[in-house]
Amino acid sequence: MTAATAHEVVATVIAGLLLAAGLMVTLRMVLGPSTLDRAVALDALVAVVMAGIGLQTAVRGNAFYLPVLLVLSFLGFTGSVGVARFMALRDEAGTGDVDESQDTGEEGNGEGDNGGAGEAGPAGETGPRPGRGSGDPR
């Protein structure tokens, strides 16, 4: 009986720590000045939630939520990777005008080759020509 109560006291203390950590991480996710801050806070929040699930599994003594832990550890990183990839792509397209025109030209050309004739006609004609036009003088 004393062992069970000791477990419950320890679990309550750790749950309080995790709750405070989750609140601070959520505050950073709300405040975060940039999208990357929010992505980092999202990763940290996933880690805190996983710690909470591990604590709950340890205290209750049943392994019902361990597959949830497995899925979170396997897929928890995809959100921030997607956000970071999107940010990097947008920045590379925004800063380099030459690269942007060449990239869109190549993509428009590829879509013109792959797609049908109706939509690919104007896109294929307008896409590559400004790209080559701006690429040749440099």
Place this chain on the structure above:
Amino acid sequence: MTWTAVADVAGAVCLLAGGVLCLLAGVGLLRLPDVLTRIHAATKPQSFGLLLVLVGSGLWLRSLVDLGILLLVGLFQLATSPVAAHMVGRAAYRTGRMDSEDVVLDELEEALQRAATEDEGENRR
């Protein structure tokens, strides 16, 4: 009986250390000024804190199947969380969300400039 008591105490210590690491990550995320420094704070509970929690949970559960699942969770977390941190740090560098004055050594900038000059040389040929 004594073995289980020792395992209980060790598991409680590990769980408590994991909770403290999560709390420190929260404090660091709130107080640190930059995306890169916030990554530095946020990746601690993702790897070490979660491993501590998993070890503590395994010490309290003491079942072979659960230990296997916990080991898998730790392996996947160690494999995936550096990928996320790397991608976010790369995006933070490339979008310029860092203080370039505080950086002691910036080898990536030299490499990027070298690559840019090589690109210009190839375009002129």
